[in-house]
Amino acid sequence: MTIEDEYIRLIFGLKLKQIRTEKNLSLFGLAKLSGLSKSYLNEIEKGKKYPKTDKILLLSESLEVSYDNLVSLKLDKNLAPIGEILQSKILKEIPLELFGIKENNLIDIIANAPAKVNAFISTVIKIAQNYNLTRESFFLASLRSYQEAHNNYFEDIENDVEKFAKSYHINLSKRIKSEDLEEILIEEFNYKINTNELTKHKHLEGLRNIYIPTKKLLFIDPKISEEQKTFIYAKELAYNFLKIDQRLYTFPWINFENFDQVLNNFIASYFAGALIIPRKNLTEKLSNFFELEEWNSLKLHQIIKGFNCSQETFYQRLTNILPKYFNIKNLFFLRFTHLENSAEYRLNKELHITQQQTPHANRNNEHYCRRWASIKTIKALENSNKDRSTFGVQISSYVNQKNEYLVLSSAAQDPFKKNISRSVSLGLLLTPQLKKKINFLNDTTFPKQTVGVTCETCSVKNCEDRVASPSRLLKKEKYEEIAKTVDEIIKSYS
Structure with a gap:
């Protein structure tokens, strides 16, 4: 069920509950007035069910409010922040699944304590405004929390690096060179690499690369170091080997459309770091160093x-x-x-x-x-x-x-x-x-x-x-x- 369908049900339920409580009616009392069951009304108020037209007419007559008022998606000022959050795209942009949170769980929390959730949301909004928390800052904070929750170690990406190395006969015990990765990009993934284009645009100073997916064309700043070039190539290989479509096309990135692009940028960067600095090699060197x-x-x-x-x-x-x-x-x-x-x-x-x-x-x-x-x-x-x-x-x-x-x-x-x-x-x-x-x-x-x-x-x-x-x-x-x-x-x- 999409969040759009859920917020319509939830807003109706919030309004119904608000109007009922303002009239000092219990669920039992509203059930008696409307002829609808208490359990059915409870599911409506929790946003789990949306009543049909005839049921809405019964509720509007029982509560002495207009039909249009009940079905309107507008909330009064006390609940307006919840409505803004639910009708915006923010719940779709928050990477809830990354932290094991289901949208339905969040909906239930809002439905069960709307006044408290409203106060909390209002507080968060004010904090964000006071600290100039941008959409960019929010996404990066979410990513950082995800990294920290996993102790910044991702076994699946480490394994993918070793699978990649095996597939393309890369010796992870030896120093990785940019020319080795460039050859794979060109021969295996049909990349074309251009080191001239970026020099023609002075206002792009500081941009290290741009990727044009329709032509598999990678523009590289010729002034970058060997280390930077190797890292860029390793990231491009990550996007291709892991078959990542939602991605950023510049480094450093300029803007992004959604959280998936931010997350996938991290995955590709992690892959690049793990390829250039393989875990087995680094672990052995650190063990000797610590001794x-x-x-x-x-x-x-x-x-x-x-x-x-x-x-x-x-x-x-x-x-x-x-x-x-x-x-x-x-x-x-x-x-x-x-x-x-x-x-x-x-x-x-x-x-x-x-x-x-x-x-x-x-x-x-x-x-x-x-x-x-x-x-x-x-x-x-x-x-x-x-x-x-x-x-x-x-x-x-x-x-x-x-x-x-x-x-x-x-x-x-x-x-x-x-x-x-x-x-x-x-x-x-x-x-x-x-x-x-x-x-x-x-x-x-x-x-x-x-x-x-x-x-x-x-x-x-x-x-x-x-x-x-x-x-x-x-x-x-x-x-x-x-x-x-x-x-x-x-x-x-x-």
Whole structure:
């Protein structure tokens, strides 16, 4: 049953229930007046049945309301938000099935407690407006929740990668090259690859590729690196090998029509990462690395260089492998960007496995703590000649919290955007179990840094890195003091 049919039934049921309760009628009372059974009326109010014309006439006469009013899809202001939600396409766009939620279940919830659901929906709408939550942000948040719910590991995609490699005789123990993948795209999937077209359009600067499905034509920016080209080819192979039709046609994407395109973009990206950085190969290298008695940054760099990938792709791949094969699930991934000489650092990609680890993005235009490894590596890059990436590692200890994180970070110039730096970071929650898994991890291996979340909420005293006063913290403390004083006055007079 389509959601369109269901919302017509549900709106009728909501109106019937609202009118009945306004007239102080029970279901039993309405049944007596109308001659319809109580159970039948109950199913109508829950949106499970829509009465025929003669039954609607009986109800309109019994309730002394017009027939047109009953069948109208308009709701009064108290229930209007529910009507807007149900009549819009939002329920079709929300990926309910991704989280095991059936549309019928949602309908039942709305029907059973319309006033409470209405208040909840109104609250969500206001929050979305206050935080400028766009359709894009909503879909990406849904995708991120889906990833986190699965610990960002998808066995079926991993298996598909290995099936693909076997079918096309790709040796996953060796470094994947773009020319190997290009040959498969051309010979097997009839692709034509053009490296000239994008250079003719200056306003497309920053766009790495466009795919024209009707002609199987792939436009590639000739300035992209070997790693980027390999990733793009791997994504195209994913779309074809997995027979994905609902897809995006540019990278980075410009817009999307539905959630399926966002989800399939993730699936293709996951496939590409798993092909370029195969799970067996990476797991073996990480196992050997974790067995080292002493921290060796060169060894880590050698592991990264062993794969034909960017640092971001490698760090993201760690978020797949560490939870599954090393049971390291308390981790986060962050990507920051920064316009040189700007006061704003933007957290534009994040993932938190197991729980919402600190830090996470805020929508309050606050200033992220400058002591984070993510930001320090960007600063180090901008203070250098910028021709090489900068790396950082530290143990971050959050003020007024027990949790500590081992944070690995690297920063590089954005190759497509002038004066933009970006960093990617991986944070692992320090636990006794983690220390057992990683031999070189001890209290003296890495520099420690006490950090906050944002300057506006941070209680660190005399912080030389602070760029804003702790305004939100001071406001909170002020109200807590007021509440304490009021409580003392009440108690003294009780």
